Amino acid sequence: MTSIWPVLWLCARHELVLAVRSRWLQLFAVVFAALALAIAGAGYVLSGGHGLQDFSRTAVSLVQVVLLLVPLAALVFGGLALTPERGAAELLYSQPVSRGAILLGRMLGVWMALSAAELVGFGAAGLVMQSQSGIDGWWRYGALIGTAVAITGVFLAIAALLASGNAGRRTRVLATALVVWFVAVVVFDIAALGAASLLRSGSASRLLIAATLVNPVDAARTGALLAIEGTAAFGGASLALLRFTGGPATTAGLVVLSLLAWLVAPLVLAVRALSRADI
């Protein structure tokens, strides 16, 4: 095959079929639906009422949970799917096609599968919410699903990078994936806030702005809050970024650029590492 596109699409479809048959993916869809419904219900229960919150409130409440769980699902599921066992990797990469096309195609397939699980899970919960609380604010809920799909792509690209240098070493990939998740979701913010508290105001702001754009989880959080509720729900770091950029449009542009960079850079490095790796 001279063009990489047929190979890419063939590998994507192959991976999509494999992922759809995986019990893990089916479980993810159920978990996403259950979480969305639980959060939609919990809001009223905690305030003494019953029923389900509308789309807007649920979307805001779900942002943190999505940014906690979706990167974990993408790193673990992607890491395992993109690290074939040694015998499978040897057969696959001995075929007369570019290794990069195979990796990109497989990553695309996993992305489609996980995105489908998110759409089905959150979508099913959305249908229930709509029947109980109406259609108002549905696009905010849609923005949340869009954020989930985007952050899935980013963390799948990171999983592809981890897998590219570790053909057949699934345990190592899985362990590294968990470390990456813990650093990105938990450690990074604590470290950034801790460092900022030791600096003067101007330097602390610059550090928090950089931290928001450097960590894809923070960038996605800023983007999701901006899309769902405007700047009202911003935390300190996002507000610093907003002040620095001078308005929501530029902030949104920088967030998109940050996420695009986190999608493209690991994939470029992954393709390069895989093309040089001994399988």
Added chain:
Amino acid sequence: MIQYRGFTKRFTGRTAVDTLTLGVPAGSVVALLGPNGSGKTTSIKAAAGLIRPDAGEVLIGEQQLSALDPQGRRRCAFLPQRVSFPDTLTGREVVEFYRRLRQAPADAADRVLKFASLNGAGARAVGTYSGGMIQRLGLAVATLGTTEVLLLDEPTAALDPEGLAAFYQLVEARRRAGGTVFFSSHQLGDIERLADAVAVIVAGRLVAEFTGSDLAARLADRGVMRVRMAAPAAEILDRVRTRCAGAFWSGSELMIPGPASLRPAVLEAIRGGGAEILGLTTEEGRLEAFYRELIEASS
């Protein structure tokens, strides 16, 4: 068809293959023989484009394309030692995926599934296959398309009898069609049966090259015949030593080292001495000892 030119590969300080220079001519069946850890798999994988040389190169075909170049790999099909496939796919789905990847004709999937005796099991998930069936599925994938070179890493190690028959049939068919087969093995039976030539690699170095029949003869020279009798008898040993000077008693067994061609005359001598033979076994030359001799000879 395959040219190793000073191919060297190191893994974390250990030299797996050291300046291997070897040619596998077009239309030949060549076996790579060596003990475990000698560099056989690394060498075969380098020809499949899976291993990047630290020094030297591996070239494929008349145009001498690098094995790392997908165009070079187009001429080869590779079967790993322990192939594996996703459990949730059916055998046919696996073959169909690789058929499309190799751009093989649409009827190739049916052909190779039938060849590997999997046409009945093609609709079943790979997770339900036995180890032998999985290896046969690997063989089916390796025979998709019309590649000039088959690269097989220990192909018979995990094959069941049906797979073994299919493998022998495949190699013979390739030989008749003028194709090239390069395989690694430490099964002497396979090598004697299939190989036109044998390259022996020990500790990453090529230590000898033989024709298949040369190797069989050399190993037979290192064989031992054990003849069990009721009791040791000095006069029998004297008679046998006229045919085989190295013969000796080991308990009630008379040990006769040397080539298989000696054995009829030795047995005749024993019978001529009036001794009753209670049992007879033969051991062909041990490969490990043969490897040691080759290393000593090459150094």
